Amino acid sequence: MDKEVSYGYKKVAASEKRRLIRGHFDAIALRYDLADSLLSFGLHFFWRRRAMNILGLRSGDKVLDLCSGTADFSVLAAGRIGPWGRAFAFDISMEMMNVGRQKAVRAGVEKQISWVQGDAEAMGFGTESFDAVIVGYGIRNFVFLDKGLQEIYRVLKPGGKFLAMEFSIPQTAWVRALYRIYSFRIMPGAGKLITGTAKPFYYLAESVQVFPAPERIMALLSSGGFANAGFERLSNGLAVLYFGEKPVCQSSRN
Numbered sequence: 001m002d003k004e005v006s007y008g009y010k011k012v013a014a015s016e017k018r019r020l021i022r023g024h025f026d027a028i029a030l031r032y033d034l035a036d037s038l039l040s041f042g043l044h045f046f047w048r049r050r051a052m053n054i055l056g057l058r059s060g061d062k063v064l065d066l067c068s069g070t071a072d073f074s075v076l077a078a079g080r081i082g083p084w085g086r087a088f089a090f091d092i093s094m095e096m097m098n099v100g101r102q103k104a105v106r107a108g109v110e111k112q113i114s115w116v117q118g119d120a121e122a123m124g125f126g127t128e129s130f131d132a133v134i135v136g137y138g139i140r141n142f143v144f145l146d147k148g149l150q151e152i153y154r155v156l157k158p159g160g161k162f163l164a165m166e167f168s169i170p171q172t173a174w175v176r177a178l179y180r181i182y183s184f185r186i187m188p189g190a191g192k193l194i195t196g197t198a199k200p201f202y203y204l205a206e207s208v209q210v211f212p213a214p215e216r217i218m219a220l221l222s223s224g225g226f227a228n229a230g231f232e233r234l235s236n237g238l239a240v241l242y243f244g245e246k247p248v249c250q251s252s253r254n
Contacts, residue, residue: 005143008206014143018119021141022092024200025069029095031195033070033103038194039187039201047165047239051134052076054232054243055163060084061131064155066120067091067138071100071113077134078109088130090116090123121147128157135164139242140211149224156246162226164242167208171237179238183208214240 002013007020028035036044051073057063059082065074068089077087091097094117104110118124120135121144133152142148152162170176183205191201212220214231217240221229226244233240 006207006210008203009210017143018092020203024203025091025093026095027197028191028195028200029070029093029099032096032099033072035191035194039190043235043238047234047241048072048076048136050232050234051136051163051165051241052080054241055132055134055161057081057085057132062129063087064125064130064133065089066133066135066152067141068100069093069096069136069138071097071103073134073136074100074113075104075107075109077132078104078107078112081112083112085112087113088116088125089113090118090120092117092119121151123151123155125155127154128160129155130160131157132161132163134162135166137166139164139217140166140207145212146220146224149220153225153246158246159248160246162221162242162244162246166211166240166242167204168211168214168233168237168240169208170235171233175236214242217242 002015004011005014005017007017057077057080061081062085063077063081065071065077065087068074068091071089074087074089081087089097089100097115097117101110101115104113120138121142133156139145139148156162170179187205188198188201192198214233218229218231221242221244227247229244231240231242
């Protein structure tokens with residue numbers, strides 16, 4: 001029987017959530033980057049730079065950009081790992097990755113990036129394949145969060161680093177109140193003007209509200225075997241960076 005999971009404020013079958021998520025991103029792919037920049041007031045550029053600095057990629061690294069979307073992190077990673085490195089953009093939406101391919105061509109790094117469509121919770125990569133895994137706005141969309149984190153742990157090499165950037169709820173009460181008004185009353189309409197549909201933005205607003213607190217995500221990382229698990233709030237908590245490492249002393253968990 002298909003287990004029910006949270007989809008914003010609703011409960012849906014696990015297979016239905018996957019279908020809905022893919023449909024949302026397919027529908028907004030062509031205008032996603034514009035919407036991301038305008039609706040985040042450009043803050044996502046700062047957030048991504050901070051994420052890359054924490055991840056600390058090195059020349060020659062093999063990097064997985066999981067839930068890659070339009071491949072912003074893949075393109076940034078390609079610039080840091082150099083010609084001897086390799087970035088893999090992995091996403092459920094081929095439409096999003098098609099936009100990302102064009103971005104990689106414009107940046108001159110298309111030869112350093114491979115493109116894979118699939119399910120983040122059941123990847124086809126071998127165990128201990130990557131030096132780093134980065135996820136941008138993706139773990140909130142996992143159908144089963146613990147399963148997705150297990151897969152990330154599996155594909156990391158010992159000593160490999162994990163980092164996820166995700167939306168969250170602001171810390172300050174008045175900012176939190178304004179954010180809720182913006183998320184539910186302004187962002188869906190603005191998103192519809194930009195992309196032609198409001199549904200993904202209603203889901204975004206709801207999913208941020210029901211996503212576990214940063215302390216809970218850090219605890220899941222620690223219990224899942226990640227060492228040095230932690231998080232960093234950005235812009236009063238509008239975004240949070242989660243991070244951890246696969247211990248060098250063990251190649252796999254029981």
